[in-house]
Amino acid sequence: MNKELTREERTDALGGMGCKRKRVEDARFTQGKGNYVDDIKLPGMLQGDFVRSPYAHARIKSIDSSAAMALDGVIAVLTAEDLAPLGLHWMPTLAGDKQMVLADGKVLFQGQEVAFVVAKDRYIAADAVELVEVDYEELPVLTDPFAAMESDVVLREDLLGEGGSLPDGAHGPRKHPNHIFTWEVGEKDATEQVLDEADVVAEETVYYHRTHPCPLETCGCVASMDKVNGKLTLHGTFQAPHAIRTVVSLISGIEEHNIRVISPDIGGGFGNKVGAYPGYVCSVVASIVTGVPVKWVEDRMENLMTTAFARDYHMTGKISATKEGKITGLHCHVTADHGGFDACADPTKFPAGFMNICTGSYDIPTAYLAVDGVYTNKAPGGVSYRCSFRVTEAAYFIERMVEVLAIELNMDAAELRRINFIKKEQFPYQSALGWEYDSGDYHTAWDKALKAVDYDGLRAEQAQRVEDFKAGKTRKLMGVGLTHFTEIVGAGPVKNCDILGLGMFDSCEIRIHPTGSAIARLGTISQGQGHATTFAQILATEIGLPADSITIEEGDTDTAPYGLGTYGSRSTPVAGAATAMAGRKIRAKAQMIAAYLLEVHDDDVEFDVDRFVVKGAPEKFKTMKEIAFAAYNQAIPGIEPGLEAVSYYDPPNMTYPFGAYVCVMDIDVDTGVTDIRRFYALDDCGTRINPMIIEGQVHGGLTEALAVALGQEIAYDDMGNVKTGTLMDFFLPTAWEVPNYETDHTVTPSPHHPIGAKGVGESPHVGGVPCFSNAVNDAFRAFGLRHTNMPHDHWRIWKTANDLGLHG
Amino acid sequence: MIPAAFEYYRPKDMAGVLSVLEEHGDDARVVAGGHSLIPMMKLRMAEVPHLIDLQDVAGLTGISIDAGRVRIGAMTTQHEIINHAGLSDVAPIMREASLQIADPQVRYMGTVGGNVANGDPGNDMPGLMQCLDATFILVGPDGERSVAARDFYEAAYMTDRADDEVLTAVEFAASKGGYAYEKQKRKIGDYATAAAAVLITKDGGTCASASIAMTNLSDTPVYSVDAGAALVGTSLDEASMKAAVDAMLGDIDPTEDNRGPIEFKRHAASVILRRAIENAWDRA
Structure with a gap:
């Protein structure tokens, strides 16, 4: 390097935070060189396959596996009886319940695991599954949680106490044998009083239907027990490999150091x-x-x-306001359908996740939330599908309630939001349901969004459309969907966030190599988020080495530091913070080394992009590359060799990303077909690490939101049969169904996060679902519609129009 | 999604195909593009101990147009239909309908023969063939025979084809006048909620002939003689349009599924048919 680079050129050369660095993962993914769990083939490997229940509720009278065992190539057929001596026929769930590993006398949902066939190859295993004869006695099926709470049919006899009594569950008292918990937040009496005395109260029941994350790669694992050295290696599609290691150790009794969990490339998790x-x-x-x-x-x-549905929340709301539209109170009751076992993935103290973020972006002084979890004959789960714990449910609820309130008040829904937003100067804001919102500037984002789409022009066009429709000039209506959402992500502070007792901190460990490159390992695991790209960018900025010289490694519990994994947009808020903090430890030691090399006092050097310079004499410097070499190869008095750091970061608070979305939709009243003409998404995720990856996340999250809002569901018939078990009926949008998205942003850094970042992967889903749904609902507002439930597929939209008398 | 074991055959000529069919009867099935049969086998809803792949059999592909008569070999793909210039001139409805079948990847493999012979009420080609008044050519142990598309379908997956016969080609006359294939579907790759194939010829301002067939609204495709007849001799005024739609509604028999209840499907069918008629009329 002969020519001295400018400071700006040196910054660009690092590829640090804020640049659109291309994803380093994509070379292998786009060339088919990824290594997913089903690509793993170990010597002598056998294949497992399940015998599953065709019934949603049945007693198992007998299982005869003799014909299956007689098939050439079948090694074993495991049933609950085989697992019972090991105590493994049941397993703990993340929600404090227990779940059958293999059917122990009965089945509680269609598809439940009854027996596990082990065979020499996948084909023999599938043939053997057909040969296992199970004698079922069908039992009455409960698919409706309200009916379940009234029914004499007990789904979980295993939870009954002496003489049929009802011992407390993991989250307190239970009201009925099919009841799991009641979770209450806020002030019930005060809220009811506010509602009683309010000028205006809007009520609505909003059902957020059951759906499924449906990652492109399904779940799976390869377990390998080495009987010689006693070590178990478990490759699998795990979003939280360390937590899996600990859980496997706890339930199997194998010591944790003898278990190695590896998450290879993962094809989406959600x-x-x-x-x-x-x-x-x-x-x-x-x-x-x-x-x-x-x-x-x-x-x-x-x-x-069978694996992990999402949503299925029946939400009844009451929202009160003054005549002028100032919201005074919010009351929400949820009946939550959890299926046959309570296997929700939520922090232990939050059996309904962060549903208590349901006051949204609004300054609501008084609020109350109660959630009743209920058992039914459906698959267990209740995971956070591309959202933090139950945050899509909360955002959908409040964004629908605000729209319904606008109808009640005969007000414009954009204006109603504006007069109720938490103001910039109110942050940090203490919500009525217990959260401290760290930062936000909602009015700026809202005004920017409305201006970008020419909101007043859209409303004028819509009014004309309604006139034209009434005059018989068109059969298409126009909906303007609005949403201002506030997310709560980055779980979370160990003081109140744990899963199965495991604190939800995260970690980063960095080793700088002597020649000035580095490897960093984290407790998270990318499923497509691009961590290898973005975490290297954080480090490049923090430690002054090029992102291209930094390897990011995750997912191997033998090498990575302990962490709670990737979900709930927690990687950047928690592990990203750990990365920055570990980088700062590296920098602190580098400063001492630089000072020694430059023969000045520690305080006389300062960090400058990729080097330490002597204050006031920038021509005197040592680059980080030089410092790395010296760290290993030069005897420095008082400083031990090497340049490594580790940080375990326990965040002081969650982060609160937010956004303002607008959807413009045309609806064919006669066929129910929707056409999304425009979608504008403004996201504020605080400091932006890689704008290209953010844009990709927004596109993906909006597309999954479109799916959920417009058709994606797990539907059951009255017998508990799944009606949407293939991709023919389960809606996964393709490029054809996806509109063009316009993305925009504001930047309100998190005040407590080391680099001010908040997380973005899930925001577009959380905000997108209500925005698409609000557009559909809004199209019919002029004809008297208050609310219609998702999914807004053709026939349901047609039904809405038909019920409103729009088909003549 | 793991099929049961099966024997795989790949004969070079039709005699080889027929000998396997003769030997194994309804335990043997031919496969063309495989987009219906293979998923059914993977779901173990179809058990096919003997699977005969037709792709090496000579003489089953290609589109020929001779003296106003079109012949399409059974193994011709939808992709080939879309990109065949001559066919678009003499039967543009073939291209319009093919473009609405699934997605490009499926259309590279999906064939005319498979689409019409399987008897799946969701497939688009059977209704289209009835609209075109096509003839299907079948080859069996006793040689070749032909059957009208309008007589071919008996029930879902049940056709006039005998177990030891193979459908080798479809034939139809070049269509004149206006055409339209309208299809409502939930998403790419889906079967129709309702689809309508319409051919109309005009004599001045009067409808001279009309052919109407509907897809996925019954357990077979529905060729509605009365719907077409209701238009002939009219100027497609509202009364005749309504009569055509009513006639069609009398012929279909949709069932409820995830696409919606019967009431909705009947409404969608009438809207789609109206649009197809209007579109075909404008083009006539």
Whole structure:
């Protein structure tokens, strides 16, 4: 390097925070060189497959596996009886309940795991599954949580006490044998009083239907027990590999140092891969029994029918306001359908996740939330599908309630939001339901969004459209969907966030190599988020080495520091903070080394992009590369060799990303077909690490929001049969169905995060769902519609129009 | 999604195909593009111990147009139909309908023969063939025979084809006048909520002929003689349009599924048919 670079050129050369660095992962993904769990083939590996229940509720009278065992190539058929001596026929769930690994006398949902076949290859295993004869006695099926709370049919006899009594559950008293918990937040009496005395109260029941994260790669694992050295290696699609290691250790009794959990490349998670599934336990047991590796990978139907649904919240709301539209109170009751076992993935103290963020972006002085969890004959789950814990439910609820209130007040919904937003000067803001919002500037974002779409022009066009429709000139209505959402992500502070007692901190460990490159390992695991790209950018800025010289490694519990994994937009808020803090430890030591090399006092040097310079004499400097070499190879008095750091970061608070979205939709009243003409998304995720990756996250999150709002559901018939078990009926949008998205941003850094970042992966989903739904609802507002439930597929929209008398 | 074991055959000529069919009867099935049969086998809803792949059999592909008569070999893909210039001239409805079948990847493999022979009421080609008044050519142990598309379909997956026969080609006359294939579907790759194939010829301002067939609204495609007849001799005024739609509604028999209840499907069918008629009329 002959020519001295400018400070700006040196900054650009690092590829640090704020640049659109291309994703380093994509070379392998776009060339088909990724290494997913189903790509793993170990010598002698066997294949597992499940016998699953065709019934939603049945007693198992007998299981005859003799014909299956007689098939050439079948090694074993495991049932609950085989697992019981090991105490592994049931397993703990993340929600404090327990779940059958294999059916223990009865089944509680269609697709439930009944027996596990282990065979020499995948085909033999599938043939053997057909040969296992199970004698079922059908029982009455409960698919409706309200009916379940009234029914004499007890789904979970195992939870009854002496003489049929009802012992407390993991979250307190239970009201009925099919009741799981009641969770209350806020002030009930005060809220009811506010509602009683209010000028205006709007009430609505909003059902957020059951859906599924449906990652492109399904769940699976390869368990490999080495009987010689006693070590278990478990490769799998785990969003939280360390938590899986600890859980496996606790339930199997294998010491944790003898368990190595590896999450290889993961093809999307969206919450589906947070929990522990029977397939993992059965694979581990089968490997222990056989002494060879055992692979289990779900097919698509198994994934949709059995592993981790999302949502299924029946939300009843009351929102009160003054005549002028100032919101005074909010009351929310949720009946939560949890399926046959309570396997929700939530922090332990939050059985309904962060549903208490349901006051949204608004300054609501008094509020009350109660959630009743209920057992039904549906698959267990309740994961956070591309959102922090139950935050999409909360955002959908409040954004629908505000729209309904606007109708009640005969006000413009944008203006109603504006007069109720928490003001910039109110942050940090203490919400009525217990959160401290760290930062925000909602009015600026809102005004920017409305201006960008020419909001007044849209309303004028819409009014004309209504006139034209009434005059018979058109059969298409126009909806303007508005949403201002506030997320709560980055779980979370160990003082109130744990899962199964595991604190939700995260970690980063950095080793600088002598030649000035580095490896950093984290407790998180990318499922497509691009961590190898963005965490290197954080470090490049923090430690002054090029991002291209920094390897990011995750997902191997033998090498990575302990962390709670990736979900709930927690990687950047928690592990990203740990990365910055570990980088600062590196920098602190580098400063001492630089000072020694420059023969000045520590305080006389300062960090400058990629080097330490002598204050006031920038021509005297040592680059980080030079410092790295000296750290290893030069004897420096009082400083031990090497340049490494580790940080475990326990965040002081959550982060609160927010955004302002507008959707413009045309609706064919006669067919129910929707056409999204425009979608504008303004996101504020604080400091922006990589604008290109943010844009990609926004596109992906909006697309999953479109899916959920317009058709994606897990539907059951009255017998508990899943009606949407394949991608023919379960809606995954393709490029054809996806509109053009316009993205925008404001930047309100988090005051407590080391680099001010808040997380963005889930915001577009949280904000997108109500925005699409509000557009559909808004299209019919002029014809008297208050609310219609998702999913807004063709026939339901047609039904709405039909019920309003729009078909003549 | 793991099929049961099966024997795989890949004969070079039709005699080889027929001998396997003769030997194994309804335990044997031919596969063309495989987009219906293979998923059914993977779901174990179809058990096919003997699977005969037609792709090496000579003489089953290609589109020929001769003296106003079109012949399309059974193994011709939808992709080939879309990109065949001559076919677009003599039967533009073939291209319009093919573009609404699934997605490009499926259309590279999906064939005319598979689409019409499987008898799946969701497939688009059967209704289209009835609209075109096509003839299907079948080859069996006793040689070749032909059957009208309008007589071919008996029930879902049940057709006039015998177990030992193979559908080798479809034939139809070049269509004149206006055409339209309208399809409502939930998403790419989906079967129709309702679809309508319409051919109309005009004599001055009067409808001279009309052919109407509907897809996925019954357990077979629905060729509605009365719907077409209701238009003939009219200027497509509101009364005749309504009569055509009413006639069609009398012929369909949709069932409830995830696309919606019967009431909705009947409404969608009438809207889609109206649009198809209007579109075909404008083009006539």
